[in-house]
Amino acid sequence: MRLPTKQLISKIETLSNDLSQEQLSNFLDIINAMTALVEEASELGDSQNKAAPAPNINQDSLVH
16 A cells, blocks of 8 residues: 555654653654665665666567
8 A cells, every 4th residue: 555645754653642752762763764765775776777788679579
């Protein structure tokens, strides 16, 4: 399930109201780590897309 950014922020704010300081700190550490993973995956995907040219497909050989 993917939420719009404003709705996601609202849900995080609501959740954070019920967390202790330690829980909130752990939660934010997890969010930070997930953000780093997404950025790393994006960079990896970008570098792989540049390194590997798109395959040349002969349209005449495709079965319809």
